[in-house]
Amino acid sequence: xxxxxxxxxxxxxxxxxxxxxxxxxxxxxxxxxxxxxxxxxxxxxxxxxxxxxxxxxxxxxxxxxxxxxxxxxxxxxxxxxxxxxxxxxxxxxxxxxxxxxxxxxxxxxxxxxxxxxxxxxxxxxxxxxxxxxxxxxxxxxxxxxxxxxxxxxxxxxxxxxxxxxx
Numbered sequence: 001x002x003x004x005x006x007x008x009x010x011x012x013x014x015x016x017x018x019x020x021x022x023x024x025x026x027x028x029x030x031x032x033x034x035x036x037x038x039x040x041x042x043x044x045x046x047x048x049x050x051x052x053x054x055x056x057x058x059x060x061x062x063x064x065x066x067x068x069x070x071x072x073x074x075x076x077x078x079x080x081x082x083x084x085x086x087x088x089x090x091x092x093x094x095x096x097x098x099x100x101x102x103x104x105x106x107x108x109x110x111x112x113x114x115x116x117x118x119x120x121x122x123x124x125x126x127x128x129x130x131x132x133x134x135x136x137x138x139x140x141x142x143x144x145x146x147x148x149x150x151x152x153x154x155x156x157x158x159x160x161x162x163x164x165x166x
Contacts, residue, residue: 005048006102006150013154021156026102028150029126033094035065036121039114045075047083047103048147055106056081062112066093096126102150110139110146117141128153 006026013024028047035041041062046055060074068088072095075086084105087096099105112120118140125134128151137146154162 005104006152009152010102022160024152024154026150026152027128028099028102028105030148031094031096031124031132032121034122036115038062038065039112041071041112043110044108046106047099048106053106068095105148107146110144
């Protein structure tokens with residue numbers, strides 16, 4: 001199961017849900033914040049299923065580093081292809097990216113035209129409920145890629161236990 005997407009784990013659990021009474025749901029989310037500068041933001045954005053990545057090129061002109069509206073609009077224009085939606089938060093200064101199916105989100109070749117060396121943006125993972133969790137990861141001029149794995153929520157009307165194979 002190590003390395004599997006949250007969706008794959010959920011699908012595996014739900015195959016037996018009629019027998020076990022246990023149901024699972026998955027969601028993957030990440031917040032993009034703290035753009036270093038305004039400028040043209042570009043990246044390859046997609047979802048990863050096994051060895052296949054369904055990525056598209058995203059590009060948006062950001063005139064104010066605290067207003068990511070154009071970037072969110074560019075991402076949402078491709079959501080039919082990627083399964084990833086963008087929602088603005090923090091007075092339009094941050095973007096929450098979500099894949100409701102729980103596929104891994106991939107960001108590759110993230111760049112901002114005119115950015116100096118160092119951190120270009122900050123990524124923070126989201127819990128299943130949408131709250132920000134985990135440590136921040138910096139996208140930089142030399143670390144331009146990230147793979148975000150999802151969260152699985154498991155429910156049952158009865159008691160159950162989850163354990164890992166060793």
